[in-house]
Amino acid sequence: MNEPYDYFAEPVATAHKKYEALRAFFYEKLPAEEVAVKYGYKLSALYSLTRDFRDFLKDSGNEDMFFITKKPGRREKDTEGNITALIINLRKKYLSVPDIKAIVDSKGYKISERYIHNVLQKDGFDRLPRRTKQDRGIRNTSDIITAPETAALTYKPERFNTLNSIGILCLLPYMKKYGIDRAIEKSRYPETKSIDRLSSILSFIALKLSNIRRYSADDLWCMDRGLGLFAGLNVLPKTAWFSSYSSRITREMNLAFLKELHRIWKDQGLLSDTMNLDFTAVPYWGDDSHLENNWHTALASMLSVLAQDPDTGIIAYSETG
Secondary structure, rough: OOOOHHHOOOOOOOOHHHHHHHHHHHHOOOOOHHHHHHHHOHHHHHHHHHHHHHHHHOOOOOOOOOOOOOOOOOOOOOOOOHHHHHHHHHOOOOOOHHHHHHHHHHHHHHHHHOHHHHHHHEEEEEEEOOOOHEEEEEOOOOOOOOOOOOOOOOOOOOOOOOOOOOOOOHHHOOOOOOOHHHHHHOOOOOOOOEEEHHHHHHHHHHHHOOOOOOOOHEOOOHHHHHHHHOOOOOOOOOHHHHHHHHHHOOHHHHHHEEEEEEEHHHOOOOOOOOEEEEEEEEOOOOOOOOOEOOOOOOOOEEEEEEEEEOOOEEEEEEEEE
């Protein structure tokens, strides 16, 4: 490609081809089918490209997707070395690049995973070996970074990275549909001035849905903006809050809430006239030694009973003792 005409007629670079295709579709008003054939796109891929371009223009402000205004010299992201020091300290805690990025984002630094990788490579760190779930679960970073104070979320457009919350956000529409959010708000569960009743319960649900079994051994979740969004908070509360809140919940509160849930399931026609009844032992992680060991897991356990609807899978009643 040595002629100026060929440069514009047959773009080679991916970004250049995208630009020419979008220009032909939006500015020259060519049919999508013609543009797709001319620039080698499938029709569905071209429509995806136009959709992404529209979304970019809505959210990008004054930023341009294809053309960058050059400024003299290279802009230094870490003039004082704070970001580099933080990245290195977090890797010493055996954290992966995505984990490090989640924490760095919570401090307000806007850098990519590639930037983190380059910092670690430059400082001589090798890739982390394959880790077990237990290894990945021990990620206490409280001695390096302090999570933000929890507060009610101020809803405004923003971008953030999250490690755990993409899937669990899908639960919120269902909670709204069946009125579970209203049931929580009308329950007897405690609340504080800074964290209302609904956000308190959703904080526990967020951890359960994220498969964080023992939150005292991991503190990255209290820096995850996505989990906070699920609960209507900027970030989830810290470990001490969960322990303190749990101690204030009584059996009567739980029974009253279970009865309200049962009424919701019944009113929605989600319960049949038959129940699956199961007696099982639930491992207990507390300090009380009076509980017996379950022969199957060799752990201190609590006996529990579960009543499940066979058609919907809903747990209509549960009890432990």
